[in-house]
Amino acid sequence: xxxxxxxxxxxxxxxxxxxxxxxxxxxxxxxxxxxxxxxxxxxxxxxxxxxxxxxxxxxxxxxxxxxxxxxxxxxx
Numbered sequence: 001x002x003x004x005x006x007x008x009x010x011x012x013x014x015x016x017x018x019x020x021x022x023x024x025x026x027x028x029x030x031x032x033x034x035x036x037x038x039x040x041x042x043x044x045x046x047x048x049x050x051x052x053x054x055x056x057x058x059x060x061x062x063x064x065x066x067x068x069x070x071x072x073x074x075x076x
Contacts, residue, residue, distance in 0.1 A: 020061040
């Protein structure tokens with residue numbers, strides 16, 4: 001028997017620049033997403049990669065993302 005599993009990932013970034021979407025833009029454009037991410041603020045801020053690279057980034061920034069991330073084919 002097959003089960004349909006749908007999973008999502010939130011990557012709030014500007015596609016053109018790959019920079020995180022600003023907090024003010026996220027609050028305006030996606031208020032419920034911002035509330036959800038804000039409920040995990042302390043956990044997101046305590047990530048070691050965020051402590052290393054996160055000085056100028058929002059607490060919800062996702063690192064290691066680029067145009068290559070969502071290409072349909074990847075060569076390994």
